[in-house]
Structure formats: C-alpha cells, structure tokens
Amino acid sequence: MSVFTILFVSDLCGKAGRQAAAHMIKPLREKYNVDYVICNVENAAGGFGITPEMSRKAYSYGIDMQTSGNHIWDRYEIVPYLKTNPKLLRPANFPHGVPGFGYFIDEVNGVKIATVNLMGRTYMKDIDCPFFTADKIIAHVSQETNLIFVDMHAEATSEKQAMLYYLDGDVSAIVGTHTHIQTADEHVSPNGTAYISDAGMTGPYDSIIGMEKEPSLQRFITGMPKRFTTATGDVRLAGVLIKVDSESGKAISIERIILNFDIDTFKPEDITGIKKSDDETNNDETECEDQDSEDEIVEE
Numbered sequence: 001m002s003v004f005t006i007l008f009v010s011d012l013c014g015k016a017g018r019q020a021a022a023h024m025i026k027p028l029r030e031k032y033n034v035d036y037v038i039c040n041v042e043n044a045a046g047g048f049g050i051t052p053e054m055s056r057k058a059y060s061y062g063i064d065m066q067t068s069g070n071h072i073w074d075r076y077e078i079v080p081y082l083k084t085n086p087k088l089l090r091p092a093n094f095p096h097g098v099p100g101f102g103y104f105i106d107e108v109n110g111v112k113i114a115t116v117n118l119m120g121r122t123y124m125k126d127i128d129c130p131f132f133t134a135d136k137i138i139a140h141v142s143q144e145t146n147l148i149f150v151d152m153h154a155e156a157t158s159e160k161q162a163m164l165y166y167l168d169g170d171v172s173a174i175v176g177t178h179t180h181i182q183t184a185d186e187h188v189s190p191n192g193t194a195y196i197s198d199a200g201m202t203g204p205y206d207s208i209i210g211m212e213k214e215p216s217l218q219r220f221i222t223g224m225p226k227r228f229t230t231a232t233g234d235v236r237l238a239g240v241l242i243k244v245d246s247e248s249g250k251a252i253s254i255e256r257i258i259l260n261f262d263i264d265t266f267k268p269e270d271i272t273g274i275k276k277s278d279d280e281t282n283n284d285e286t287e288c289e290d291q292d293s294e295d296e297i298v299e300e
C-alpha cells in the first residue's frame with residue numbers, strides 16, 4: 001500500500017490567514033511528509049474573495065491546489081483569472097457557461113489526484129444540484145484516478161452529511177468548508193471516505209467568523225448592513241490531515257489540525273522541531289499587504 005498524505009488548510013481569512021499560511025504550511029508539509037496541500041482561499045482578500053495576485057502568491061506558501069465557494073466572485077478581477085487558472089476552482093455546480101473550473105486532476109510523483117469543489121444550496125444560492133454535478137464529475141475523473149478529494153462548501157451540516165451518504169466509498173475525502181467553525185465529527189467511513197462537516201478557518205479567532213465583532217453584532221441587532229473588516233487577534237491555522245491509499249483511493253485516517261500563530265514569535269521549528277537559518281525561513285506576507293486596506297466591504 002502506498003500512502004498519499006493530503007493537508008487541507010481551511011478557509012484562509014484575510015491578511016492574518018495569509019500570514020499564517022505563508023509561515024506554517026511549509027513546516028507542516030515537512031513535519032507530516034505531506035504530498036499535496038489543498039486550501040480554500042475564498043476569503044483571502046479581507047474575507048471577501050481572492051485577487052489574482054493573492055492566488056499566484058499562495059503557491060509560494062506551499063499550497064498546490066486552491067478551492068473556493070460563494071465568495072469567489074467578490075473580486076471581479078478574479079473572473080478572467082479563473083478562466084485560465086484551473087488550479088483555483090470555483091464550485092462546479094454553478095450553471096453551465098459560468099467562467100472557471102469546478103474540478104482539476106493533478107499529478108504528484110506519478111500519483112493522480114482529483115480535487116472537486118461543490119457548493120451546497122441550503123441557505124445559499126440556488127445553483128445547480130451538487131449531487132448530480134458530483135455524479136457527472138466523479139464518473140469522469142474516476143476513469144483516471146481513485147484518489148478524489150471533495151471540498152463541499154455549504155452552510156448546512158445536514159447537506160454536507162447527505163453528500164457523505166451520497167458519495168460514500170466513491171471518493172477519498174469529503175471536507176466541509178464555509179462555516180469557519182471546526183467540527184469534531186471527523187472520521188473515515190466503513191467504505192473508506194474521510195469526512196468532516198467543517199474543517200474550520202485559518203485566520204483571526206478573536207472575531208465573529210473572521211470579522212471584527214462589533215459591526216457583525218450590530219448587523220444582527222439592527223438588521224442593517226454594516227461595513228465589515230477582517231479581525232486581527234488570536235490567529236490560528238485550521239484544517240485536516242488525511243492519509244489515503246493512493247492505489248485504491250480509500251482513506252486511511254483523518255486528523256483535525258488547529259494551531260496558534262503569532263507572527264512576532266512564530267518559528268518554523270515550533271512545528272518541525274528543526275532549527276533553520278533565517279534566510280531559509282523568512283517568508284513574510286508583504287506583497288499583498290496593501291490589499292487589506294481595500295477589504296472593507298459592505299456585506300450583502
């Protein structure tokens with residue numbers, strides 16, 4: 001049996017999330033001997049979408065594949081980028097003709113891995129059926145590989161669990177995203193599908209799902225739209241580590257990850273236990289720094 005290790009880094013939120021990713025993913029790759037890193041980046045730009053520059057830069061953090069969700073359209077400049085960059089996915093069940101790609105088959109050291117991005121419809125946009133869309137894509141990609149990872153971006157836990165029941169044994173993993181709150185229900189089904197209802201958020205936890213608390217609270221109290229900015233305090237990286245038999249595509253294990261990150265004190269050896277020179281470890285998140293000044297967006 002050949003073990004293929006996937007690190008999924010969940011919803012990268014704002015500058016704090018990008019900084020955590022920039023500093024922590026490479027040491028995590030090293031520590032866990034990770035073959036492939038998938039990250040949901042739909043909140044990278046101040047919580048609302050991602051810019052082409054941020055998407056390009058994410059590869060330098062050690063991310064191989066990027067998924068998204070309902071916020072993928074928030075930065076209009078991402079639309080032409082999506083058409084030519086199939087390693088940044090938008091949900092596959094947007095209607096026919098929508099720009100971008102909903103799945104991608106990659107190859108790592110001779111092993112093919114398919115990543116599929118789906119979006120739920122409960123309390124979300126009424127787009128095409130994620131279940132029937134999954135059928136079509138899995139019938140297609142399974143001709144090339146048994147190693148299939150699904151990011152199920154959805155609000156309702158029930159819809160995510162329904163997707164597990166629907167695809168159980170047909171895919172290697174179904175990882176829920178969108179709510180930003182990590183759930184404690186990770187498990188591998190008897191049919192070999194790893195599952196978690198939500199992998200959490202990589203970003204500021206002194207917040208309301210990544211945003212400054214006061215505007216969010218006022219929106220609930222008053223019912224009025226408020227200008228949101230990403231929070232900055234108590235930054236953590238969250239996600240799951242999944243081991244899969246690369247031949248059968250069956251999951252072996254799934255483990256939750258949630259790690260504190262303080263940019264002023266973080267050292268890669270906190271993760272790897274191996275001290276390196278500053279030159280090797282310096283990976284400041286500077287190029288996209290200014291873009292959070294544009295991140296104040298009035299929520300719909």
Ligand code: FE2
Binds near residue numbers: 069070071153177178
């Ligand atoms: Fe979302």
